[in-house]
Amino acid sequence: MLSLDFAINHMTAPQLSLADFFALASALNAPRVEIRNDISGNAILNGTSAAEVKRLATDNDVSIISINALQHFNHWSVDRSAEAESLAAYCAESGAKALVLVADNGGQVLDSAKRISDATDSLVGLVPILRRFGIIGLVECLGFETCSLRSKKEAVAAIDAANGRDVLRLTHDTFHHYLAGEPDIYPELTGLVHISGVDDPSVPAAAMRDSHRVLVGPQDRLENIIQIKALRGAGYTGPLSFEPFAEELRHLRDPAAAVRQSMTFITDGLKAKAA
Incomplete structure (x- = not known):
């Protein structure tokens, strides 16, 4: 029987309070969650303490796999260092196991050596924090052409240059992996997989944005089943965390049913690929 380790990112149902989101994950039998620091009116932005987050997680029998995210991680500064310290402390106090590190998507065109150098400088600062x-940093490249760290190959080079393999892993995001067009996967360094789909047949790949990201289903253009199969076949056994962003998800009457349907589609799709 195929067993998948599904997890839920709060962006799947950002209209829910943290307590209701944790309850949703528990009801879906996906008791690993990602909380965020960018949902207005919700933890962490509303001032909810790390201790309260930990209590809510315990009450709902869920574990927090990550806080998402330290943005622009690859542009190191005094302010970025202080932000990293604050988020790492919040991770530790709330029971979160990792902090997602998202590359800057500011649009400045940099050559590969500069992208690796900037990421390395930042990771050198982040590793001791x-x-x-006692937490893991999950480096996330963005597949957009304007991203300052688009390639996981470059991220791995920076991780190694910073001597950070003990505390650094990659986030494999199926949306960003598809956009980057990068053939290589790094299952031995992958600590988390974000999954979402794009159904809209009219939008070209270069124009895909977070607003197009929905739950994975039959119309998916991102080849989620192929990506997940490749990662699992190469040895990845960690969580597959739903991270769609489309506005329509905020208005679902029954988010549990929608996520459950996507879980079934992915599970059945992988079974079919294995047959």
Whole structure:
């Protein structure tokens, strides 16, 4: 029997309070969750303490796999260092196991050496912070052509240059992997997989944005089943975390049913690929 380790990112149902979101994950038998620091009116932005987040997670019998995210991680500065310290402390106090590190998508065109150098400088600063708080940093490249760290190959080079394999892993995002057109996967370094789909047949790949990202289903253009099969076949056994962003998800009457339907589609699709 095929067993998949599904997890839920709060962006799947951002209209829910943290307590209701945790209850949703528990009801879906997907008891690993990602919380965010960019949902207005919700934890962490509303001032909910790390201790309260930990209590809510315990009450709902869920574990927090990550806080999403330290943005622009690859542009290191005094302010970025302080932000990293604050988020790492929040991770540790709330029971979160990792902090997602998202590359800047500011649009400045940089050559590969500069992209690796900037990421390395930042990771050199981040590694001791992560070690001190006992958490993992999940490096996430963005597949957009304007991203300052688009390639996981470059991210791996930076991780190694920073001597950070003990506390650094990659986030494999199926949306961004598809957009980047990068053939290589790094299952041994992958700590988290974000899954979402794009159904709209009219939008070209270069114009795909977060607003197009929905739950994975039969019309998916991102080849989620193929990507997940490749990662699992190469040894990845970690969580597959739903992270869609489309506005329509905020208005679902029954988010549990929608997520459950996507879970079934992915599970059945992988079974069919294995047959």
